Amino acid sequence: MKLRIDAFGPLEVIEHSVMSGNDLFASNTFEEPNKVIPRLNLIEKSIGEEFDITLPKLSWNVVRFEVKG
């Protein structure tokens, strides 16, 4: 996904957390309590106003930026 952020000046991407998986019906159990949890995506630290981010199919993403300006 292409993301353009105007009016904040340069930003640094600091975190991308993703919740996804191949089994949409997977759930957490006492045996497997961490089966469906957000996982941190390895990101290349970059500063700018435009970012290309890869987002997995059927996923929940939290992408956080620090405003550097």
Added chain:
Amino acid sequence: MIAVNLGTGTPKDAGELVEYCNIKSGTTLSDLRIKNGHKDPHNFKVWCLGNEMDGPWQTCQLSAEDYTKKAKESAKIMKWVDPTIELVACGSSSAEMATFPEWDRVILETLYDYIDYISLHRYYEYEGDINNFLGAFFDLDNLINTIKVTADYVKAKNRSKKTLYLSLDEWNVWYIKNMQLKRWQKTPSIAEDSYSLLDALVFSGILCTILNNADRIKISCLAQLVNDLSPIHTEKGGGVLKHATFYPFMQVCQYGKGVVIKNLMSCDNFVTGKYGEVPTIHSSTIYDAENNKLTFFHLIMIKKTISY
């Protein structure tokens, strides 16, 4: 937030509950509270004028006209007892009610000047069609818009200067068809749903819709928090399990603070049987000026990974 009983209860009961809870001392009922062991008043700030009074499941369901009369007289008494409280009127208990949204228009035309919020409730469950389920965020947005424009119509009709806020005081993914009512048991488990990744995605979409409507939704309550239809499951004797829905709720509580930025999104749509065409990406953007952070919440409903 607390609710008065406008089913079997009377406007007098409602006023007396405010007196019992919020008056410091020196009246019959505030002194009774002190005698019962609560020296300081509870100071409940927000009071709901009944709950889901349009519903046939309600003890003493009311028509919109009857609810309006009862809620208006209760509101007068309650605010006379404590003028600092805020009041929430029962809106339609679901967009699927036959009386939606006429109920909302009718009650607002009389109650508008007496209340501070109108309530909305909405639950979703997977019924075998993934696209329909994923479209929940879109449906909720439509519901919120319908209530907003209904309130704004009444504002114009009543020549009011006040803009009414919305209280989304019940929402969740809830497998209501699996609910098992059990009679005369102590704390029975009746709706302890487990939540899948799919549920969590739908849940996350609802969170984005709520954030994006923060200018009008001033109160929003996930129903419930522990065990029944909840992100947290506990077992008798110990043991806590965090369901998949726990995590997006935690993230939005943690990072969804500040100002909501309206973003422009260009993406494909997908087709749902229930709601027509729905965008494949739903997002919300929050600027936290205090900590100089910008957070993007993105729900991706495309069925293959996208990258550029």
